[in-house]
Amino acid sequence: MSDLGSEEIEEEAENDLGEYEGERNEAGERHGQGKARLPNGDTYEGHYANGKRNGKGFYRFKNGARYIGEYIDNKKHGQGTFIYPDGSKYEGDWVEDQRHGSGVYYYINGDTYTGEWFNHNRHGQGTYFYALTGSKYVGTWANGQQEGAAELIHLNHRFQGKFVNKNPMGPGKYIFDIGCEQHGEYIHEEKVEEEEEEETLLPAIPKWKASKITGLTLWAPEEPPPLVEVTAADKIPSVMEPLTEDLSGAEGESLLEASAESTEATAETAEPTETTISPKDVEEEEESAKEEQKDSAMEEKEEETKEAEPRE
CATH class of the missing domain: 2.20.220 (Glycosyl hydrolase fold)
Known part of the structure; x- marks a missing residue:
């Protein structure tokens, strides 16, 4: 649908029908902010310059269409939004009353076009x-x-x-x-559709x-990165590692003393502890020793008896 409508008709001269309320220049032309009602029933509210629509404004057509945007010399030029009588809408660039540049058109059936325009066409x-x-x-x-x-x-x-x-x-x-x-x-x-007279x-x-x-081409998930094994030695530095800092002076001596104390404490902790024996274990060992002595005595007695027997 054309969005020019009755806007193609220029505003009438001062001695013709129409109304205007707003600022004027020294020549009596519409200049600055103003509001006008055109003879065809359209209305405009916005900025004027030397008698023409220039700058931002709001134009309402008698058929229900509306334009909110920029003007240059009575023509839509720059950024603007045009709402058509059927409910469709265009938002984007204008050049001399034409959709020109980049813009989005919203159609009444829900379709949309987003892209470039040239002379009112996609x-x-x-x-x-x-x-x-x-x-x-x-x-x-x-x-x-x-x-x-x-x-x-x-x-x-x-x-x-x-x-x-x-x-x-x-x-x-x-x-x-x-x-x-x-x-x-x-x-x-x-x-080719054949008919009686012509094709x-x-x-x-x-x-x-x-x-x-x-x-x-089957989709496969990416393989995870290999796990890096971290040992305890990598996590905790050894206390026996040599100090690379300068240990001169009082601060150095205190650091060496602290390191020596830490080393001695570690050595003491590493010594094995004595094993404690309960009284029950001692009694069992004594009984076992007595049985061994008794068995040994019986064996000696048997050997003596065998030696005392007469030989044939």
């Missing part, structure tokens, strides 16, 4: 989001149409290739989230022709 690099399907077209545009290298991103796959007059054309590939790719090309086939050419419909499919 032109250059831009992204179009389809609210119904959740897909996105990311690529180049020419005179409002999808044209050139682009990527069409869907929920679980995407297509990379070239577009001509908003249709895919030539070689490209589909990349699936499961890890494989399908390479091929789009071919446009023109269908009618129908619009060309792009047809995908696959050539190869790559294998699945």
Whole structure:
């Protein structure tokens, strides 16, 4: 929808119908901050310079459209937001009443276009989001149409290739989230509808022709870095390590004395302790010694008896 509307009609001269409240210059022209009602029913409130809208202002059209932004010589120029009667909205750059530069257009069906504009059309690099399907077209545009290298991103796959007059054309590939790719090309086939009197050419419909499919590329988590074994010696320095600092003077002597005391304390701690024996253990040892003596005496007596027997 055109956003020019009745704004194309210039404000009327002083002797024509219309109202104005605000500042003027010495020549009687509208100059500075002011508010005007145009003869066609539109209203403007903002800044003027030498009788023309210049600077920031708010223009309300009789049909319900609104523009809030910058003006130069009665034309939208600079940054501004235009709200259309159907509810769609454009936010971005303007040059002489045209969408020109970078901007975002919000459509009434929920779609959005974010990118470059030229002479009121999508032109250059831009992204179009389809609210119904959740897909996105990311690529180049020419005179409002999808044209050139682009990527069409869907929920679980995407297509990379070239577009001509908003249709895919030539070689490209589909990349699936499961890890494989399908390479091929789009071919446009023109269908001919035969009638009794003349033949009618129908619009060309792009047809995908696959050539190869790559294998699945399974995702694998990255291997964790190897663990470095840290010993107790790495954590706690030995008290026996030589001191590398200068130990001269009183401070050095005190440090040496502290080191010697620490070494002696360590040595004393390292000495083994005596083993204590309970009285029960002593009694068991004495009984064992008596049994051994008794057995030894019986063995000696048997030997003597054998020696005293007469020999044949």
